[in-house]
Each structure stands twice: as C-alpha cells, then as structure tokens.
Amino acid sequence: MENVGNLQSFRKGVKILDATLRDGGIVNSFYFKDDFVKALYQANVAAGVDIMEFGYKVSKKMFDTTKFGKWKFCDEEDIRAIVGENKTDMLISVMSDVGRVELKEEVIPKKESVIDMYRVATYVHQVPTAIEMIEYCAKMGYKTSCNVMAISKVQESSLKQALEIIAQSPADIMVIVDSYGALYPEQIRPVCDTYLEVAAKYGKQVGIHAHNNQQLAFANTIEACAKGVNYLDGTVCGMGRGAGNAYTEALLGFLKNPKYKMEPVLKFIREYMNPLSKEVKWGYDTAYLLTGIYNVHPYAAIDFIKANREDYEQFIQEIMGVD
C-alpha cells in the first residue's frame, strides 16, 4: 500500500492517544501526584489530544494496593477527582491486561462511568480470552480496542489468523504493539498493511504503540500513520517502560491538523516532566538497544540498568540464552 495523505495536509481520522500515565506509570509504579495528573489532563485537552489513557484497570485482588499508586487501578472516583464529568472533546481510556480484571465487579456500565474506552492488552495466544473481555466491555457501552503485544515474536500467519478473529469481535480498534522495540520501519510497513487489510474488511480502525529501544518509536509511528494507521500512541517525553515510547510532543509537531497545539504540552514538560525526569529514569539506553536488537522483553535490561551493570557483552549472552 502507498502513503495515505502527505506531509502538507492532514487526515481528520488521525488521533493521538496520550499514554503517559499508563506506560509511564510502569516506571514509577503509578505514583503520580494529583497535581501532575490534573496538569497533564489540562495540557492534553488544550493540545487537542484525542484520548488520554489514565492507567490500568486491574483487580485489587490480584495486585497489592500498597505497592502501586492509584493509576494502576483507575477507580472511578479517582478519575472523576481529576476530570469531573470530563466535559471536553477528549476521551478517557484505561487499559486492562487479559485475565487481570474482574469484569463483573469492576467494569460498571458506561452510563455510570467517565471512562470512554477499554483497551485490552493481550498476547496472541490469549486472544479468545481478550475477546470475551472486549465483548463484555462493549456490552457495557464502552469503545474497545485490542492490543496484541509482542508481535515481533509472532509469525505472520498466526498474527493474520488472530487479526481475523479480533476483527469479527466488537473491538473498534486493533493496535499494533511493538513491545520490544524490535521492528524496523521496513518491517512495520508490511505489518501495517496486514492490519489495515483485515481492518478494512470489517470496518475497523488500526492503531500503533511503539517502543524506543532502537530509537525507532517515533519513526515507526509516523510511518504507520502514512500507511493509514489512525490511532497513534505517544507519551510526554516518551515516558514509558524501559526505553519508553514515541514522544507525544513529536507527534503534535508532526501532525498538521490545526487543532493540535504543542505549547500546552511544552509548558507541562517544563513544569512537570523535566523535574520528574530528575527523580525517575526512563528512555533510551545501550542495554535497551540490545534487547531491541535481540528481540526480547526489556525486563532484563531494566534489571541490568538497576544493578548499575555495564558488561554489555555478557548481557548479550544472557539475553540470547533466554530466547
């Protein structure tokens, strides 16, 4: 498929989803202060961001509430304390991992909730369970997306079969997730073609969530956009697990829709992200480059960096060994 659109125009369908609290929360165990979250919400609204993801929605029976901040759980009242009734054009999403939420106890009907969308994160072998969750959330009135993680480890034939099943579920969006930051642009483009082809057949949208292990998160995101992928995940200053994500502010600078404004996010960076970046660490590092190149989960690199290790050559042996 050729580019859809060009650099001087814009496609109305393109949306930015800011996942700073959710993917960034993995860095600081979701301990964001309320003024931080409120300022981010206001910045995103002012910037024209289309969807803000507040965090994960996971079961308090499965995760210890004393070990995580509130955005790991996204209680209705905690979100409302920030957004009130959210009388804005920006949607609110939360993410749930397959099997980590008690649907009937924790997902209330949409008309009682300020949440607009549930994004269900799944590995390819869990897709049938993910679809049960998506069906439940859709029945409760929410928009839904299905985010198949770690696709750089999945054979194309399996991925196609999974996408065919997902596309026949109520999921509104199918999100390409390069969890390991392993894919090069020349690999992302055919992946986009695969997703877009299935999506077109069933009237679905496609999104992308990229990681920056090889400093390709932004490149892969805008290449996907050029192909016709409409839902673009970013995080402010790229804050996210390990090497982090595509930068929301870079996406705002790239997209030509006049509704997007960088300045509110730049103000937020000055007032909140620059100070935060002195307290907690995320973003590109040589160790993340290596897990990206070797196409493995970044947890090994996270441990390597925490341990102040620099023996990269030995690290390569270790990550090749677990594969």
Add this chain to the structure above:
Amino acid sequence: MENVGNLQSFRKGVKILDATLRDGGIVNSFYFKDDFVKALYQANVAAGVDIMEFGYKVSKKMFDTTKFGKWKFCDEEDIRAIVGENKTDMLISVMSDVGRVELKEEVIPKKESVIDMYRVATYVHQVPTAIEMIEYCAKMGYKTSCNVMAISKVQESSLKQALEIIAQSPADIMVIVDSYGALYPEQIRPVCDTYLEVAAKYGKQVGIHAHNNQQLAFANTIEACAKGVNYLDGTVCGMGRGAGNAYTEALLGFLKNPKYKMEPVLKFIREYMNPLSKEVKWGYDTAYLLTGIYNVHPYAAIDFIKANREDYEQFIQEIMGVD
C-alpha cells in the same frame, strides 16, 4: 525506487563511517585524550568499521589552536601517533569545510599521508568552491566526498543542479546531510532517489549523515540504506553537535555483514563513552526537537540549553523569527 536488498542479507558495498571524533568533537571542542582516541581507533578496527573520521582539517591561521583540541586540525603527526602506518583495512578520513583550509600548505600528497579521504562540507551555494577543493585533494591522491549540508533548506531543483555538478567532479561519494534533523523518513526516501539517480549516471556512491533532533537519525539512515545508499555515518552513543547522530552501535546491530561486531564498541562505550557522558552533554532534548521541527540550525537550541532555559514557547517565537 524500491528497497535494494533485505533484512536477512547484506550488501557488500555498505560501509560504516564512524564520525565520533569529528561530529562529537564539536561538543567538547575536540579535546579528546589520546587514550580515548586510541581506544576508539582499536574498537572501530575490531568492529569492522570501514572508515574512521579523525576530525576536521582546518587552517591554524583561521582557528585559534589554544581554543580547540588537536582533532580540529588533524596534523599528520597527531594521527600517526595513534595509528602508526594504519596497517588495517579501515580507512581514515578528515573533514574540511569550504574555505577553511589552506590547500597548498595543508594538504600534502597522499603518499606522504596516513589520511585516505577528504570529505568536503559545503552549503549548496558554495558548491563550485567545494569542487575546487575536491579537485585539489583528488589530484593529491585522496579519495574524496562532497557533503552538501542543510539540504532541508534547499529547493529540490537547486539540489538537483548542484548534484549534477558534483557528480561530474572527481568526488567519489555524494553525502546527504540532514544538518537540522528536520527530514522525516518519507522525505529522506525521495532525497535518496534524487542522489542515487544522479550518482548512477556518473558512477558515484551516495552516503548519509543524519541528525537526531526528532529521533530520526537512525531511522533515516537505515531507510537510506534500504534505498541503496552505501556510506552510512554514525557516531558512538550518537555523540555529535546538538541532538547528535545515528548511533554507530545501532548500525552495527542492524547490518548483517558478518564482518561487523558490536562487542568492541560496547566495550568502548563502557570504558570511555559512559564516563565521558557524565562530563559533557549531547543528545536529544526538547529544544532540539523544536529546531528540528522548525527546520533551523541547532545553534539556537545549544545556547538555549546552555542558558538553562526551559521557556520553549518563547523559544519557538525566536526560532521562527530568525527564519
């Protein structure tokens, strides 16, 4: 043009040029210690790097030798103190800016020099002068390249005319230089087509030197490679002016030629680059993102960061004003 080659194979013609001393030297005024330079040289040789750029060759009449380290000048004896006769497969290059070297006094015959290649950096309006320099260096027996800087500011028609002239000079390589880190992959690809088309006509090679303002240096470099660009500039840890460059180690990880080894460069990173990165600062920053987006020289962002400024919104006004 379609991709030339694929991700599972390699093209023998692809070469890595490590420009750490030259572009990185702009960060620390070329004050690298001898053990650093020697270790980098050994790492590059062991890694299979094809060309190592030692620095600039500029006139000591024009630049104060008390204000710059020796790699701003690249005296023959200083290079020889590191490499001896350079009995390796790795070539040695230096860069000269148009009008900043006294050709007849400072460029000795190749047979007396351990330098293999002169790379001439030029703005598009200086091309005829650059060609005089290239002709002189070629006559003295050196390989040469012509690096047209700041092409994101040059109209395609002017660029094509310049390339036609350069391609008829003795220059062996024409290098795409995205000085401002302003170009997106979908812009780099047609630029590559333009260069490659002219190069094919006259039997020249094409190279690329990218900057990381929008975190696209590596992406643009490997996209160019896929198009048929054979000379890829990198610097270790991306060390270079402002936001820096494509990372040599990422290129080594990407390219499949078995002669390339990452480990020697990883060892160099641990022993030399990680300590250096605590003393001097380079690499991606919000201010560089902005000069990339607004397609202006990074010097404004360098000053902005030096002054510990964070008023990005005002900075945008300033850089739009100078344009």
